[in-house]
Amino acid sequence: ILAIAALLLGAKHAYCVDIDPQALLATKDNAARNNVADKMTVCFPDAMPAITADVVVANILAGPLAELAPVLADLCRAEGDLALSGIIDSQVEDLIPVYGAWFKLDQLKTKDENWCRLSGKRLSS
Structure with missing residues (x-):
């Protein structure tokens, strides 16, 4: 939700990290519902890019x-x-x-x- 809000307020990209697979699925679903999925990377901690x-x-x-x-x-x-x-x-x-x-x-x-x-x-x- 925090990332979606940031994107809707003008952030160019958001990285969403969680250890719970259900949370990651819900994040992807919510991003799609809010038309920001293309601006969001959703991943487990070990897949987080070095940024x-x-x-x-x-x-x-x-x-x-x-x-x-x-x-x-x-x-x-x-x-x-x-x-x-x-x-x-x-x-x-x-x-x-x-x-x-x-x-x-x-x-x-x-x-x-x-x-x-x-x-x-x-x-x-």
């Missing part, structure tokens, strides 16, 4: 976000944007030092009920 992106978004729980920090950092170009969601309010502070190694994180963590979004810019060096 850097202007924007990296992830909507998963804090544990996997912590584990994937170096991977997501490598995918984001210098000065690129990061947006992480799916974070339970009580766990957001644990992710700040993890991602702070690669990103200048925004001071404001957007909260909606018990969920948070953490965002920032990729450091140059």
